Amino acid sequence: MTIFSQVNASKLSDTVTPGHTLPAALYISDEAFQIDMDVFFFKSWILVGFEADIPEEGDARVVDIGNASVLLVRDDDENVRAFHNSCRHRGSRLVEDRVEGISRFVCPYHQWTYDLEGNLVHAPHMGQTFDKTCHSLRPVNVRTAGGMIFICLAEDAPADIDEVLAELETRLAPFDLSNAKIAFDQTITEEGNWKLSVDNNRECYHCEGSHPELINTFVGLDIGFDPEDVSAEELRDYERHCIDAAAQVAEWEARGYVSHAIERYDGHETLLRTQRFVISGAGESHTLDGAAAVRKLLGENTDPKLGDLHIHLSNAWHHAFADHAVFSYLVPVSPTRTALRTVWLVNKDAVEGVDYDLEKLTEVWIATNQQDADLVALAQKGVQSFGYRPGPLSPFTERTVAVNQEWYLERLRAHGY
Amino acid sequence: MTIFSQVNASKLSDTVTPGHTLPAALYISDEAFQIDMDVFFFKSWILVGFEADIPEEGDARVVDIGNASVLLVRDDDENVRAFHNSCRHRGSRLVEDRVEGISRFVCPYHQWTYDLEGNLVHAPHMGQTFDKTCHSLRPVNVRTAGGMIFICLAEDAPADIDEVLAELETRLAPFDLSNAKIAFDQTITEEGNWKLSVDNNRECYHCEGSHPELINTFVGLDIGFDPEDVSAEELRDYERHCIDAAAQVAEWEARGYVSHAIERYDGHETLLRTQRFVISGAGESHTLDGAAAVRKLLGENTDPKLGDLHIHLSNAWHHAFADHAVFSYLVPVSPTRTALRTVWLVNKDAVEGVDYDLEKLTEVWIATNQQDADLVALAQKGVQSFGYRPGPLSPFTERTVAVNQEWYLERLRAHGY
């Protein structure tokens, strides 16, 4: 790919026109990519997996983030730990992909051996003066909440993760996701810069034209609208919906299901947006007809109508319903390529074919992910073309894109870019 | 590929030995490639397609030149227009490859809609103060002549295109190529720098050894020769041929078929070389036996013996015969890779299987293109090797390579390189 950088990347954040898409270089240049990786994937907290990935003691799974390879481990006390996946002897990769139920990590190269807490317990031929305690696996900051696993690769990790985890824990507690199981696990590659994937997720302006399955369960005007563009009747219907929705939210909150919107963008190191939405159609879940796909609900709850608990994180977006949760996170692969992993979490006692039909459970978001991937690829091709110029965001339907972008630029500046 | 640049690319044009091939860096380095793209493909006029590509109103075709994506459009008044292929909203690629007979461009992302003149006619949810007239598709300079479409991506396009187009129009008018149809359309990838592809085209020194099909219709010594290398008999035969050819040219010119050689290299922004050659064999066309391949001739002409109207442009080479035209242009893909498109144009009323046999029409240049691609690949492998040193051009058979190279260097210098 030949790219003539259109801005000097050393002043990246000053080249942006507020309320517009970003200059091309921020979507395509190697320099911008490395800056993004540094600021948003190495120095920030990111979502990299789920407790359901390593349910039992001695389970471990590798996650590769840029050039970092991290081992997520369930230790003997059932705690989640994270280590750099590199032997302290000759540096060899310790685990290729995943292991289950082990008690020790044995390096395949020269058999150096570590326990699940990362301590070096065996290193042949190193001599009597060799100090094993100086050669433990190097730990990585790790935290969990609501079944999610977060890491921060910097030693000096942002402290505000506590507030974010507390908020997530409160809202997700009824779903008991740390004990859920993965009913389906999908990783796709989007042919676009990770910020285009995020931007695409932050708005539903494109939903009507591109997501026929998903919009069944969305209330049309919830995506935002220009009041001058809609008919008086539509407006009246929507006002009625808003009154009903407010009542529903109040009822949820009264029952302890925290539902009101919270936005942590501006001024926050760790991004969080969350809000519980009323679902259209049967009102229960993101399925074609809006009815719950899983008979055995998540956690102890028995009410199938808990709406759509929607969560935005810097590299992730989630929907939790009474019957299942569909959680997605992305990892940039290159300036123009992004891996997107989506898991469908259900009650660990739910049985496929008995309590749920896998196709019904997954079909809306499998279709939606592919549609989004196609749009992101088109957007990438467009913004990397010579004739691209930043374009205006809608004040009605792309507000969250703009707000997310402001947060992105503020973080760049905070790190000196 | 590991390349140790052998010259400092910032003084590229000073490193050349006149009459020799170029230093390796000019064929292999990313820096030289970006300079070439800038000077010869963005700031110059280039051939990027044919009127036959978009014959009807509402036809559009995308051409990708480096990181520029351009939409060639036949508008409602049958004019050819060109736009940057990027939506003015979020930058999305507007057309993937080509469309036919449409009346509007609708962006697949958020349905922003443009007419065929590039005007934004619909942009939902942008609010009442949004000015659509500021968000038309961005135009690209476009001109046509002799059925060819030229663009210049720079705003300040070289003015001498007028002289070139006039010359092309005069010479090609009898063939009526703007109304011809594409009988065959071939794109191949040459594994070499675009300048090696051009150099290879600018000489026929290699023809005897490599193009058994093509040389049937070439007069051997027309390629140039060292008088000391040929026998007295060969020389006498060739002198006789030259007298006959001069008479033929005079006769063509008298009938209005402009045939004399014109060379616009030195001192010209826009390169053109053109000359009508006498064809050997049956004398009509570039077929195996030199006989016309198409019964219904191009335009209104009825004389099958119009020779070979040969055209060199900076990124293209063409042959127009009475029965068909075979036009080629190249687009660099990377420092070491070049796309070459060739179309065989015939009278739009000629019917395959009735008026022409497709194999007979195309076999000479399909074979020749492949042979040239093989030679260019060998040349690329050679010039990028550590032991390569620029070598001497023949003063007899590689004069046009040297002249073309002088023009190339003059253009580099004119742009400050």
Added chain:
Amino acid sequence: MTIFSQVNASKLSDTVTPGHTLPAALYISDEAFQIDMDVFFFKSWILVGFEADIPEEGDARVVDIGNASVLLVRDDDENVRAFHNSCRHRGSRLVEDRVEGISRFVCPYHQWTYDLEGNLVHAPHMGQTFDKTCHSLRPVNVRTAGGMIFICLAEDAPADIDEVLAELETRLAPFDLSNAKIAFDQTITEEGNWKLSVDNNRECYHCEGSHPELINTFVGLDIGFDPEDVSAEELRDYERHCIDAAAQVAEWEARGYVSHAIERYDGHETLLRTQRFVISGAGESHTLDGAAAVRKLLGENTDPKLGDLHIHLSNAWHHAFADHAVFSYLVPVSPTRTALRTVWLVNKDAVEGVDYDLEKLTEVWIATNQQDADLVALAQKGVQSFGYRPGPLSPFTERTVAVNQEWYLERLRAHGY
């Protein structure tokens, strides 16, 4: 692959902790790779093939080292010559891969023709004043010993190659490898930096865990050991083995088979380590049971028990046995990829199926090479990960890795890095 260089490559050799693996940048960065190519593959003598590759007059074989393409030629006097594989006219690659029994090199582009000594003997259309003697093929320094072909791409080649060749010639003379034939020829790609391939070869710490076939013929403690780690009985057995081995070496030396260890690392431009080892099992060869695989032994020798004449060169490692020799050399392809060629040489009169079974001959080192390639790939993945830190080498089992690394750093410094 996104890599954040962890050291400033301009001070590469100062960033190393003695007795530890190297900083990541030395295994992964383009800059370190280009420096390595310059110092160790262009300015040093390297092994690039075998006399058996071009056994007859007029045989030629191309070897590509980085961006250098070199033609190894057996000339009319049966001498080995080397030339840059680029025509002196337009630079074209002269030979694609290999030719046999030719008397002239004819360039496929414009038929310039060279004899086997590299003289330009035919160049059509160049005019009477053209001096062919100035356009011979450019020679490359080339030397042979023990059937191996070495080149140095620098004009100013290290002079100490004479000492190395003399030592190799003395030790390998009984095997007459310049008249041997290649029974099997294998090239594999290791997904790692070339230095990881070399490091892996320089120690046998990993053999017990990874090479079940090879260790049949190795004496376990010969790989080095921590005396505190082995039992008194093992130690007693090994002392007995050492006494027997010393007697065997003395006996070999008395019969003219030079066997004692020589190490040319520190202070030498051209690296050599060689030593004859006693083989375990049947004691004859690197086969599964240690018995000779070839009935007709190498050269004139009739004693199947000549042990394992082991040779380390900067880019190569060899084992010569009475019945065959297994010689390997590597060529870096990229910072993270290395080509490894291995040939199995046997007496040129030995007949497959009669004198040897090909599977029995090759199975140990085919398996060992693949196991090593897998380890190198793991090591590469590990050292390029963000969490990698240089680790300590065993003073007992990785001494040669450390010594080789010291030589590597000394050579870097000697060339100003």
